[in-house]
Amino acid sequence: MSGNHNNHLDIDFIRSCFPAFAEPLAAKTAFFENAGGSYVAGPVLDKLTHFYRSNKVQPYGYCEIAKNAGKQMDAGRQTMADLLGVPSQTITLGPSTTQNFNTLAHACSRLISSDTEVIVTEQDHESNIGAWERLCQRNKATLRLWPVDAATGELHISDFENLLAKSTAIVCLTHSSNIVGTINPVEEVVRLCRQNGTRVIVDGVSCAPHQWPDIPALKPDAYCFSTYKTYATHLGVMYIAEDFAQYLDPQCHYFNQPFAQKRFDAAGPDHAAIAALDGLGEYFSNSYAHHLGDANTSLFLKTQKVSALMKAHESDLCAQLLDTITRLPLRVIGNTHHNGREANIAMVSEKHSSRAMSEMLASKDICAGHGHFYAMRLLKKAGIKDTDDGVLRVSFSHYNSSEDVERLAQALNDLHQ
Ligand SMILES: Cc1ncc(COP(=O)(O)O)c(C=O)c1O
Structure with a gap:
C-alpha cells in the first residue's frame, strides 16, 4: 500500500475496512451507539x-x-x-x-x-x-x-x-x-x-x-x-x-x-x-500504511499515530454536532466544547423524554440509545430523576461521517422546532 501521506482520516478508506457498511442495514443507518459496541474491522472478522x-x-x-x-x-x-x-x-x-x-x-x-x-x-x-x-x-x-x-x-x-x-x-x-x-x-x-x-x-x-x-x-x-x-x-x-x-x-x-x-x-x-x-493489529497497520506510509516502526507507535488521526476526525464531528445542539433546548452533560472531551455526548431535552428522542431518531435510521448506561450514581447526582429514561447518548466512532452528523443534527433540530 502506498500511503496517502496526509493528516486527515480518509473516511472512504476507513469505511471500506468495515464489512458492515456493505450490508444494507448498516449502510442506511447513521450509527451513534458505538459506546455500546462498535462495528468490527474486516481483518478481525477474517481471523475470527x-x-x-x-x-x-x-x-x-x-x-x-x-x-x-x-x-x-x-x-x-x-x-x-x-x-x-x-x-x-x-x-x-x-x-x-x-x-x-x-x-x-x-x-x-x-x-x-x-x-x-x-x-x-x-x-x-x-x-x-x-x-x-x-x-x-x-x-x-x-x-x-x-x-x-x-x-x-x-x-x-x-x-x-x-x-x-x-x-x-x-x-x-x-x-x-x-x-x-x-x-x-x-x-x-x-x-x-x-x-x-x-x-x-x-x-x-x-x-x-x-x-x-x-x-x-x-x-x-x-x-x-x-x-x-x-x-x-x-x-x-x-x-x-x-x-x-x-x-x-x-x-x-x-x-x-x-x-x-x-x-x-x-x-x-x-x-x-x-x-x-x-x-486488530492488521487493521491499525493497514490504516497506518494507507495514511502515513510503510515506515518500519513498532505496531504501538503506528497505532498511536493512527489513533491521533481518528481522534482528530471525531473531534471535528463532535464540534459539528455541538455547534447545533448547544443552540437547542437541550442540556449537554459535561463540556459543551469539543476540546478535552471524547466524541460521546449525553443530553436531556426540555421538550422530549430521552426515550422519545431515541425512538424518533430510530424512525429516521439514526441509532442512539437512551438510559443510564450503568452510570446510575452520576445521573442521580446530575439531577436526572428518571434514570431509566436517563439521557440520550450519541457516541461516535472514527468511521462516522460528516453526513451522518448532518442527519443527526438536522433530526435533533427538527425535534425542537
Ligand atoms: C465506562 C465503562 N466501563 C466499564 C464497562 C463495562 O464493560 P463490559 O461491558 O466489557 O463489562 C462499560 C460498558 O459499557 C463502560 O462503558
Whole structure:
C-alpha cells in the first residue's frame, strides 16, 4: 500500500475496512451507539471466521489442527501486547471488563483491611464502583467517593487531593466517562498516588475507542478496556503492571499460577475471540500504511499515530454536532466544547423524554440509545430523576461521517422546532 501521506482520516478508506457498511442495514443507518459496541474491522472478522472454520478445537495439542489453534491464539495475545506497547505477560484476556474488575477486586483482597481506604468516583460505570464497594464491605475497609460536580458531571482534582490520605490503598477512576466524555487527569492522579504509595486502577472502556491507550506514558497500576468497543471481538483486556501483580492473589486454578497470563484469568474466554485480535493489529497497520506510509516502526507507535488521526476526525464531528445542539433546548452533560472531551455526548431535552428522542431518531435510521448506561450514581447526582429514561447518548466512532452528523443534527433540530 502506498500511503496517502496526509493528516486527515480518509473516511472512504476507513469505511471500506468495515464489512458492515456493505450490508444494507448498516449502510442506511447513521450509527451513534458505538459506546455500546462498535462495528468490527474486516481483518478481525477474517481471523475470527478463519479460526471457527479451520481449527475450532482444544488448542495447544500435538495434532496440526490443535497446534494451529494455539498459534493463532498466541498471535492474538501478542498483537494486543504490541498494540499496547506492554509485555504480553502483563495482559489478562477476560470475557468482559465487568468480569475483569470483579476478578481484580478479589485479587486485591489482601491489600485491603479495616485500616485502609479505597477511592472510587461518582462518575464511573458501576463495574468500576460495585466491585470495590463489595471488596470494602467484605474486608471492613472504608470506601470513599470522589464526587462529581452536580452541574457538569465533571471531576475536580482538588476534591481528589482532599480525599487522598496515607491510608488510601487503591484509587479507581475512569479515563473518560461513558456519559460525560471529559478526559480525566489520569497522569496527575497517578503522580499524586505514586508519592503516597497508592495504586491506581483505570477504566479505559469509554476512552479507548476514541483514543488508543498509551499505557507506557500513563503508568497506571492497572488499565482495563473492552475490545468489542474497539472494533474487535467481545473480550476485556486487563493490563496489570508487574510490580503490582506480584502483590495480588491469583484468581486461577492453583496449577496455572506459574503462568503470568493465567494468574488473573478466572473465566477462560473465547479462544476464537482471542485469535481474532491479531486482525486488530492488521487493521491499525493497514490504516497506518494507507495514511502515513510503510515506515518500519513498532505496531504501538503506528497505532498511536493512527489513533491521533481518528481522534482528530471525531473531534471535528463532535464540534459539528455541538455547534447545533448547544443552540437547542437541550442540556449537554459535561463540556459543551469539543476540546478535552471524547466524541460521546449525553443530553436531556426540555421538550422530549430521552426515550422519545431515541425512538424518533430510530424512525429516521439514526441509532442512539437512551438510559443510564450503568452510570446510575452520576445521573442521580446530575439531577436526572428518571434514570431509566436517563439521557440520550450519541457516541461516535472514527468511521462516522460528516453526513451522518448532518442527519443527526438536522433530526435533533427538527425535534425542537
Ligand atoms: C465506562 C465503562 N466501563 C466499564 C464497562 C463495562 O464493560 P463490559 O461491558 O466489557 O463489562 C462499560 C460498558 O459499557 C463502560 O462503558
